[in-house]
Amino acid sequence: MTTENAADIERLRFLILATQREGSRALAAQLTPLGLTPSQAEVLRLLDDYGPLSLTGLGELLVCESGANPSRLVARLVDKGLIARSSVTHDARQVLLELTPHGHDLATRVRQAEIRFHHGMARELGPRDLVTLISALESLVHGTPAGQAIERRRLHLRGKDPQ
Helix, strand or coil, X not given: CCHHHHHHHHHHHHHHHHHHHHHHHHHHHHHHHHCCCHHHHHHHXXXXXXXXXXXXXXXXXXXXXXXXXXXXXXXXXXXXXXXXXXXXXXXXEEEEEEECHHHHHHHHHHHHHHHHHHXXXXXXXXXXXXXXXXXXXXXXXXXXXXXXXXXXXXXXXXXXXXX
């Protein structure tokens, strides 16, 4: 790696960090009226898209948190009355998480907020830029836990759910 190349890589690293932070702030602003954080909204959307999931199954799909056990995040949503826990019939130790009726309503509103956020991003990027960025960023996260969660979601959307 040359000195010039190293400077470009560092610039890229800071651009990725800045993009993530600005995107997170913009999404948080869309979610504030709903009383949710981006992480909480991600959980609601996953349960809305996938239906009931185990805590481990949810953790494997989350991008907002590392690790496969989002217990505290789920506990806050249970306390808000958005998620219900139920025991699995054949294994009382395992718990399934599902949206309550209020959670379903809020997940719909989260989806609407995300659509507004996505429209804002689309205004800034052309189709070619989008394809190029996706390809480059997928290369950077390939094989990481977050990259694997994104791939699981992509397969689910294509009807090839690995679960």
